[in-house]
Amino acid sequence: MLSIKNLDVSIEGAQILRGVSFDLEAGKTTVLIGRNGAGKTTTLRTVMGLQTKTGGRLMLGKTDLDRHPGYGRAKLGIGYAPEDRRLIPAFTVEENILLPAYATRMQRDERQRRLNEVYDLLPQLKTMGDRPGGGVSGGQGKMVALGRALMVADHVLLLDEPFQGLAPALALEYAQALKRLREARPEIAFLITESSPELLSSIADHSLQIERGLIEMEHGEAA
Amino acid sequence: MSQPVLRAEGLELAFFGVKAADGIDLEIREGEFLAIIGSNGSGKTTFLNMCTGYLSPTAGTVYLGEKPITGMAPRRIARLGIARAFQIPQLFTDQTLLENVMLAIASRRGIWEGLKPLNRSVYVEEALELLALFGLERHAETITGTLPEGLRKLADITLALALNPKLLLLDEPTSGVSAIERFSLMEKLMAALRSRQMTALFVEHDMEVVRRYADRVVVWDAGKIIAEGNPAQVLKDPKVVERVVGVV
Amino acid sequence: QDNPDTLNIGVFTFTSGPAAAYGMPGKQAAELMIERINADGGIGGLPIEAKFVDEAQGAEGVISEYRRMAEDPSNQVAVAALSSGNCLALAPLGEQLKMPTIAWNCDTHQLLLNDRLQYTYRPNGNTIPEFTAFVAYLLERNPDVKRVAIINPDYSFGHDAAEIVKTAFETFAPDVEIVAELFPKLGASTYQTEISRLSSARPDAIFSNLWGGDLENFVRQASPRGIFMQSQVILALGETVLQRVDLPEGVIVGMLGDGYWLSPDSQANADTVAFAEAYHKRYGEYPVFPAMKMANAFVVMKAAIEKAIDAKGGEWPTRDEIAAAMKGMEVDTMTGHVRIREDNDGIVDQVIGVTAKSDTYDFKVIADMVRYDGDVFMAPIDEEPVEWIRTLDSAFLKALPKPGSYK
Amino acid sequence: MTRLLPLITAIAVLTLLLLPVVLPWSQFIITIAIAKGFAALGVALLLRGGLISIGHAMYFAIGAYVTAFMMKSDMLGDLALLLLGSTLVATLVGLIVGSFLVRFRAIFFAMLNLAVSMVLFALFSKLYGLTGGTDGMRVSVPAIFGNVLDKAAFDGVLYYVCIALLVIVGFLVRAYFKSPLGYGLKAIHTNEVRLEYLGVSAYSITLIAYTISAALAGLGGAMAALSIGHVLPEYAYWTESGHLVLTAVLGGIGGVAGPFIGSVFLEAVHTFAVDFAADAWNMILGATLLLVIFFVPRGLFGLFEGKPAKRASADEETGDTPNTAIEGGAK
């Protein structure tokens, strides 16, 4: 689905990613594991066009992502939940979830259908719907960010350290939600970064280890 | 039984109708390593904010020893000996790591030292020593704004340690730190605390960390304390399992 | 010492900012005068070469320009300046650096008040006679005036004028009441609130020494709102806007001196007429009084240098000699006559009149003119001039020529 | 590069000392440039803490007016007294005004300084009896330790006094930058919360900075008043303050020399612009400003400075032993 080839990224003269290559397959969950500062976030941001790359290619199916500016990638069906949530504080939770739908000019009924779908998968969100985005805690925010990403994620879903800072109960819920999602939307390719792999063992199909901007080893099927 | 270092009585605070603290009573005893766990949004960070003067509770009082400190500015509370590390690292992002730590040391020793330079050997040596605690000395000359999240977190803890406080409050010290490094971080932290004889409180989501390191654990839910005690027992409490630990 | 090849001078005026509406005619007149004088063989055989300095750059820029100019011995005369703040700052500098300076538009009576200057000369009169004359003219024309409002720009020139006008009313017509005193900011673009205030105060007469773009703005905003119908308006610097805005008839206007290009004296002077025509041809406008003030400053400069050359038997004079030549000098200017008093102040007639339609021009001209003798409103040397006004009385007014007497 | 700094400084000071001998007309311009440089240094100092003041010309004006007032009295008209007195008054006013304003940040800090300076500007222009209104006040030539000189000789002395002060005050401010207080000021910019949690009062840090900056501007104002010989309310006008910020950023806020470099540079550009394109002075200034900001973002001083501190890199091997790299060395 998404194919990353020889990705090079430098920030302020320091090379952060060195020839990162891997493919995401539809219906499969790929986990990117690495220590702090290894380049996980940078990889995701580059896919979203938030970070300029110095080399390499990004292909979504047959589409070259270079032809699409950062803001166009949501419309192509790539959903992204950033590490630090980044909700719009002044919007309600529901408005936050709907934001990508407005941005990509989604039809009204399609919008509603997807919102309901998100609420089905993540029932906690429904109860928070009209709280302001600035008023939810760190963990709740992760859920909202996932819901928001799902609004447009037709092909690829990028989740940056979704479990970080989640209380274990919530992390389990989150993992279950991911599983439900996996079943409900088998066509999506998942890319999840994580520094603690154990939570993902149940859902990961592939896992990649990234170290200092290099993909170190590749496990075929996760244990 | 040892003296309480910090005591909170009946703290209450709500945001937009959401109760982040709903009658919190808690004591931290001298020399202990107390863990706070709880679901997300249950008010753990808010509690730390109230203890350190960043937020004022609408009711209740926080005592440091016998002295009420509610309503005091964070800097006065800091001078009384409570230091804090943050959930989201709070650093001076356009200065080097070394400068960050030296500034913290200078604050402790009294920042009003006239025009004497900051990078005198006393400061530099102590700062490097502190940085060495978490193996950060290699990054001493790095602008902290460009450090990866995990290292920023460690830097943040180092700044709090530099104040050499009586009581150290740590908000999720291991979140954002990769699983591989989590325990070694905690080991280093415990060593530092012990050698300095500090009392500490830490908010944590990793139950394994709590189990291994906490002397006592307090469980938060929706602004209330729902359980308290020895980690081994508390973590088995069905209420805690349901709301916080989760059933695998 | 060798004779120089050119006569280098500096000319200070506003060429940018809101004050340029007044400063540019000065600059244009200077350019034209230089051209005409040079075409005529220059001064003492030397062509004039001028450097223009924009006063809008602020006092310290102006001062540093002046210093640079004065410290270069090849520069002989400074024609400076427009703004009274700059004039006051440059005068002592002129003494220190021994730079003959012709204060072409420094009307503030503070300039020569306390110091005996050797290098700065003002051939164009000062605020005391200029504004007292308007009160005299108004009281002659509208003896029944009881309520007077003042609207002047908010800086020394405006406040000084208000002080003088109020003192003159107190002296000549003590029953006149000042019903409003407004000082809008210099360069204010809108006067609507002030106009409402003026309107609601119902004054019989409104005095104003607004000038430049400010004056144009005020007139344009006040006239549709009936101010000119409601009150007798006195625009002390009104002559400058006659060609640019359509003032109603009967507005008392003046030109702070005698510098009106259409006055009988000017029209009788072939050189002035030629100058005005050339000016019109070049700049599309006839020379308003700042232009005439500048032109007259050049006339004085030329006369002084020529006098100094004569005194030196044809040799080129030093700066000191040029300055000395101006002492007590009397010159026929393009619009009348000036006599430089011992305190270096010029005694110049005051011309005042009212706006009227013209047969010849498609803009208003000044009719019903009076030409007050320069001496009558001049305070004696070393007397506090505003206090001096109080020593006059209404009998003094009787002796003056009447409106319409200058034909 | 850093090690060359003392050398460059020495050369610069030497050049300044000799300049009037070579180019006499430059003496006045440089005096003014230094005077304004002091004010710009005050502004730059605040900028280090992320505080933009669009009102600092008021302290410049206060320094200038105090000099003018002191000159009016018979006893106080001595150069040393004047410089001292003006700086003192500006410092005091800075302390008082600052005690209200340093609570504010960002745009609000800028705007409030603007507002206060405009009120002061209005006072200077309206209190005719006291300040001479918009015509300003004359500043005659003061004595130097009781010796009365003529203007030209005095200007010469003033020039060298300014340079001496530039060196002395420059070193003091540099020491301040390097002290914990100076670092604390920089910390205001990035994280006040953490600063407070370190037990440091952000309020006091900013108030000290503000007061120092007012003192610097006041000193500059006194020099300008003495050199120009006339003070005007315009000194306090907001565009003057804008120019001070411009000077500071143009020169660079990384070190003490920056604002002075900016100031001398601007005076030079001005001098040439007046000769070649008098009508486009603002345009030249604006374009210069943009060019410098675009191409030398750290200001002209950045050209002389060493490389910025190391940024993080994924390459862990580059993390060499830190001690040697510390600027100035750990003794």
Added chain:
Amino acid sequence: MLNSILPLLVDGLANAALIFFVAVGLTLVFSVLRILNVAHGSFYSIGAYGAASLGLWLVSVGANPWLSYPALLVSAALVAALFGPTIERLLVRWTYGKGEAIQILVTFGLFLILEDLQRMVFGVQSLYQDTPMTLLGVTMVGGVVYLNYQILLIVLALIVLIGLRLLIKRTRMGRLLAAVVADREVSEAMGINTDRIFMLAFSIGVFLAALGGALATPTTGVAPGLGAETMVLAFAVAAIGGLGQIEGAAIAAVIVATAKVLAVYFVPALDSVAPYLVMLAVLMVRPQGLFGVAETRRV
């Protein structure tokens, strides 16, 4: 009694209307781009010059005088179309996320350049074009003659206020704007073309400033220096209202204008400092402005 208060009211509102257009543009640009645009006042004066020139041209070709009203709007739109996108793209865009000092200085540099450009193009004499004002005639209010045009301005300001409010609260555009305001990067990731939003917001700001200038021409002359003058006032109003607050700008405009009017009527000496005194008073009590929201860092 009423007769003496009424003129104060009309003057206050008419003044407020003129200030409002500029201040609201400034505040809008600030709220979206987080940039205090010092050159904003220049767009006001360029708008004024444009409207006056277009109006004078219409008169010179003998066009129907009623065309002078649309001419005001057209010239503002032209100025916005000409300057908005280009300046945003060439200069302002570069400063995003660069720290306030840089932003203020870049726009200050732009301001200096634009001021000289205007002087080169339009000269130093003031331009004046009052057809729209004369066509509407006058009205007596409380014994004082007012221009009907002044009253029209009040109405127009209200329309702009309501229009902007609707745009921001009710439209998709408004929602996207708000998102970009809060977090540019995440907005981009969620599919918003933030570049376009910024350009649009900046151009709307330019349009509002130019519109203010254009609408002012029938009652004021246009001369060099107008921009600087207006801008400081707009700053004060935007700060008093709370930066980024549209309703705040409206109310602050009324407050500042009223203060000015009261000063002119009762203490003329305070006329020019009135806006600053109001600003000091308001910000001392409410540091974030009347409607501003205090930003606290969540830790």
